[in-house]
Amino acid sequence: MNKSNSNAVSTPALANEPAEKASRKGNLHLIQYGIFIIFGLYYVIVTILRPGFLSLGNFYDIFIETSIISFVSFGEAIVIAAGGLDLSVGNMAGAAAMLTCHLMSNMGYDIWVSIVAGVAIGGLIGLGNGLMVTRLHMNSLIATLGTMFVLVGFLYGITGGVSVHIVPENFEYLGNGTFLNIPIPMYIMAVVFVLAYLFMEKTSYGRNITMIGGNIEACRLSGVNIKKLTLMTFVICGFLSTFSGILLAARQAVGNVDLGERFLLEGFIAAMLGTVIFNGKNIITGTLLGAIFLVSLLNGLTLLGAGPQWMYFAQGALLLVAIMANYYSKRSMLKLPGKK
Amino acid sequence: MGGQENIVIRTEQVSKSFPGVRALKELDFEVTRGEVHALCGENGAGKSTLMKIIVREYVEDEGNIFIEGHNVEGLGIRGVQELGLSIIHQELNLIPMLTVAQNICLGREPVNWIGKIDWKSMRKMAEEFLSEVTSEIDVENFVENLSISEQQLVAIARSLVTSPRILILDEPTARLDQKSSDSFFSFIERAKQKDLTVVYISHRLEEIYRICDRVTVLRDGKKIITEQINELPQTELVKYMLGREITQQVPKESVPIGEVKLSVKDLFPKEKGANINFDLKSGEILGIVGSIGAGKSEVARAIFGADPKKKGTISVAGKEVKINTPQDAIREGLALIPEERRDQGLVGNESVRKNMTMAALKKKFCVGPSWIQKDKEIEAVETSIRTLRIATPGTEQEVQFLSGGTQQKVVVAKWLMSDSSIYIFDEPTKGIDVGGKYDIYKLIVDLARQGAGIIFISNELMEVLSLCDRVLVMFNGQIIKGLETVATNREELLFYVMGGRDYAETANNSKGYH
Numbered sequence: 017m018n019k020s021n022s023n024a025v026s027t028p029a030l031a032n033e034p035a036e037k038a039s040r041k042g043n044l045h046l047i048q049y050g051i052f053i054i055f056g057l058y059y060v061i062v063t064i065l066r067p068g069f070l071s072l073g074n075f076y077d078i079f080i081e082t083s084i085i086s087f088v089s090f091g092e093a094i095v096i097a098a099g100g101l102d103l104s105v106g107n108m109a110g111a112a113a114m115l116t117c118h119l120m121s122n123m124g125y126d127i128w129v130s131i132v133a134g135v136a137i138g139g140l141i142g143l144g145n146g147l148m149v150t151r152l153h154m155n156s157l158i159a160t161l162g163t164m165f166v167l168v169g170f171l172y173g174i175t176g177g178v179s180v181h182i183v184p185e186n187f188e189y190l191g192n193g194t195f196l197n198i199p200i201p202m203y204i205m206a207v208v209f210v211l212a213y214l215f216m217e218k219t220s221y222g223r224n225i226t227m228i229g230g231n232i233e234a235c236r237l238s239g240v241n242i243k244k245l246t247l248m249t250f251v252i253c254g255f256l257s258t259f260s261g262i263l264l265a266a267r268q269a270v271g272n273v274d275l276g277e278r279f280l281l282e283g284f285i286a287a288m289l290g291t292v293i294f295n296g297k298n299i300i301t302g303t304l305l306g307a308i309f310l311v312s313l314l315n316g317l318t319l320l321g322a323g324p325q326w327m328y329f330a331q332g333a334l335l336l337v338a339i340m341a342n343y344y345s346k347r348s349m350l351k352l353p354g355k356k
Numbered sequence: 357m358g359g360q361e362n363i364v365i366r367t368e369q370v371s372k373s374f375p376g377v378r379a380l381k382e383l384d385f386e387v388t389r390g391e392v393h394a395l396c397g398e399n400g401a402g403k404s405t406l407m408k409i410i411v412r413e414y415v416e417d418e419g420n421i422f423i424e425g426h427n428v429e430g431l432g433i434r435g436v437q438e439l440g441l442s443i444i445h446q447e448l449n450l451i452p453m454l455t456v457a458q459n460i461c462l463g464r465e466p467v468n469w470i471g472k473i474d475w476k477s478m479r480k481m482a483e484e485f486l487s488e489v490t491s492e493i494d495v496e497n498f499v500e501n502l503s504i505s506e507q508q509l510v511a512i513a514r515s516l517v518t519s520p521r522i523l524i525l526d527e528p529t530a531r532l533d534q535k536s537s538d539s540f541f542s543f544i545e546r547a548k549q550k551d552l553t554v555v556y557i558s559h560r561l562e563e564i565y566r567i568c569d570r571v572t573v574l575r576d577g578k579k580i581i582t583e584q585i586n587e588l589p590q591t592e593l594v595k596y597m598l599g600r601e602i603t604q605q606v607p608k609e610s611v612p613i614g615e616v617k618l619s620v621k622d623l624f625p626k627e628k629g630a631n632i633n634f635d636l637k638s639g640e641i642l643g644i645v646g647s648i649g650a651g652k653s654e655v656a657r658a659i660f661g662a663d664p665k666k667k668g669t670i671s672v673a674g675k676e677v678k679i680n681t682p683q684d685a686i687r688e689g690l691a692l693i694p695e696e697r698r699d700q701g702l703v704g705n706e707s708v709r710k711n712m713t714m715a716a717l718k719k720k721f722c723v724g725p726s727w728i729q730k731d732k733e734i735e736a737v738e739t740s741i742r743t744l745r746i747a748t749p750g751t752e753q754e755v756q757f758l759s760g761g762t763q764q765k766v767v768v769a770k771w772l773m774s775d776s777s778i779y780i781f782d783e784p785t786k787g788i789d790v791g792g793k794y795d796i797y798k799l800i801v802d803l804a805r806q807g808a809g810i811i812f813i814s815n816e817l818m819e820v821l822s823l824c825d826r827v828l829v830m831f832n833g834q835i836i837k838g839l840e841t842v843a844t845n846r847e848e849l850l851f852y853v854m855g856g857r858d859y860a861e862t863a864n865n866s867k868g869y870h
Binding site for chain 1: 660662682683685686687692694699700701702703704705706710714715717718721722726727728770774
């Protein structure tokens with residue numbers, strides 16, 4: 017924060033904070049620092065047991081993985097910022113990946129045409145989600161849960177569950193190639209991160225989306241266009257989810273039906289952590305950190321030789337911690353002074 | 357008056373304090389068997405506190421309370437229920453998605469021998485209790501399908517399930533329409549014949565004089581008088597409620613009044629209210645008073661587009677405008693400072709800056725389609741903080757950590773930034789300390805001086821009288837009286853707020869009593 021801002025204003029009397037409130041504020045900081053401290057300790061332990069954790073090669077692995085899940089996480093974080101939740105992110109990613117692979121491998125379309133089609137389908141599904149929430153007044157959790165199952169069925173139906181194995185080499189380059197020794201997905205992540213950050217922090221859209229998440233009725237009575245902005249969050253989320261799906265297909269060089277399913281849990285964890293890390297502010301940066309934390313946690317566990325069941329265990333536990341921290345910080349904002 | 361055994365509720369020297377206020381001071385209060393006893397007093401006089409102590413929701417600091425001769429010390433809410441006491445609160449506690457029968461029998465459902473709910477006897481039981489109050493409601497209907505008025509009747513029927521001998525009603529008719537009120541009054545008549553005792557809290561003169569036998573007036577936590585209702589003229593009752601004249605503290609200034617700014621014609625808000633007509637001129641502060649449930653907020657919200665309206669036209673500066681959403685209203689220069697500022701006016705966990713610029717963000721602080729100019733924003737917010745003397749450590753302080761009065765100023769600052777010219781203040785001083793109130797009054801007068809038109813909705817007659825140029829009195833959803841504040845006084849205003857008719861005549865007639 018710019019120091020001169022807070023000092024420039026001389027005030028007759030400062031609002032005195034009751035001790036209880038101040039201590040709650042203190043606890044909030046404890047949560048935020050706690051996340052950093054716990055991960056810091058974890059890194060130290062993993063490094064002592066498996067020095068390979070600190071190698072450049074491993075860093076590459078962590079950052080490529082982070083790049084792939086970052087898009088879906090940004091999307092989910094934006095939906096959560098406005099007070100919603102999108103459960104269909106994984107399946108939107110899967111649908112986009114399958115459509116892209118199908119178009120270019122089986123139908124022979126140009127790579128870029130196929131990718132644009134894949135991205136567009138995500139935007140369209142997101143639009144559908146958004147319309148259900150804003151026009152039909154459905155709870156976002158329920159609406160996107162429906163979308164999720166519809167997409168699962170639809171994908172199995174049209175593909176018969178068969179994977180697309182042969183993809184063009186140019187496409188694979190998107191996932192596995194490097195430029196100036198840096199993997200391509202990281203460039204894409206960097207660009208999307210900057211755009212998402214600017215959108216959320218520097219534009220009136222992002223500002224109002226965050227405000228809606230804080231108090232929807234106050235926003236409505238202040239003339240904020242709730243419907244338009246809520247719709248926008250779902251479209252953006254659908255759009256960004258496809259990036260994760262398509263890049264993962266490119267990296268694996270395979271498009272399979274259940275490819276996106278992991279993104280729901282991962283995106284949700286990263287977005288939840290992202291919302292807590294800076295206490296609901298600057299969620300895009302928070303989410304990027306959240307994604308890095310999540311990927312490095314799983315990476316460390318792999319190095320330590322943990323099986324997939326423990327991966328699930330760790331992700332579940334992290335999600336619970338993130339939700340609890342989130343609930344706690346939300347509660348501290350909702351418990352306003354003097355409220356009945 | 358009957359002997360000792362006929363006194364069903366008796367309080368002796370009861371006192372109760374809350375942090376900063378003495379809500380009740382050595383209060384003696386008696387209710388005799390079979391009477392309908394009205395409890396009157398202005399807001400904050402201690403009526404609800406007294407009732408809550410009697411039903412054991414609060415515990416007194418000092419004094420004794422006897423119900424049917426039993427000292428209630430140590431008894432809980434259920435304990436006094438077993439003594440035959442039942443209360444109907446202002447808030448309805450019904451479950452909307454259950455049927456009327458399920459709500460009435462909630463927690464006391466009749467069961468058959470295997471423990472399954474016996475729907476048939478439940479229906480019968482519900483019908484029995486409901487028929488005491490009304491015959492118009494089907495017990496199989498879902499509560500969410502009922503009007504508010506019908507829901508209130510169901511709530512009353514539910515309170516009868518415990519077979520109470522003493523019923524406490526806290527403003528029961530605030531939610532009732534004419535038809536439901538009639539069935540409610542005949543219920544009270546019948547109940548009286550069955551020796552049911554009723555304590556009746558109300559703000560409506562007509563009702564009090566229609567159904568009550570005696571009245572007790574509270575003021576500032578003290579009992580002022582207990583009297584037979586037919587020995588106390590309406591105007592006298594109002595005088596007892598108000599007490600001595602309080603010296604006014606509001607900075608009243610005469611501001612030149614200009615052209616008509618806002619004109620409301622034949623407005624029917626969807627929730628409550630009918631046929632609202634009035635004009636607001638620039639520089640004018642127009643008060644709207646009325647008791648709880650009179651429909652003041654509903655009118656404000658309908659004008660602002662926050663709630664839908666059945667019909668009505670609104671003109672701003674002589675031009676008819678279409679207002680269906682708050683966005684429409686803001687475009688026409690309207691501003692609403694809502695009643696619940698924390699729930700409706702502010703985003704608690706966001707900064708003073710973001711809250712202040714919320715309504716004008718796109719119009720004033722963005723370049724291009726939506727790029728926020730933070731420097732310009734901070735400058736404007738700092739200026740506002742200085743000119744309105746807003747007590748915040750800085751522009752980035754979260755508003756949830758500010759005091760009530762300061763928060764209210766932030767809400768007003770928000771509308772100043774969006775260049776509003778018609779301000780609707782809905783209970784702006786509720787829950788705000790004296791100093792904070794004074795600042796808000798000053799702010800309102802300043803706005804009027806700058807040519808804004810102001811609607812000032814309040815429950816506190818004093819502040820309305822000293823701040824406003826003109827005042828409209830609402831009763832049961834309608835404007836029943838318009839008064840110039842210089843030509844009226846608190847007694848007259850309260851008389852109309854309580855639904856009285858023709859003050860001058862009533863006051864003259866009452867002289868014969870003394």
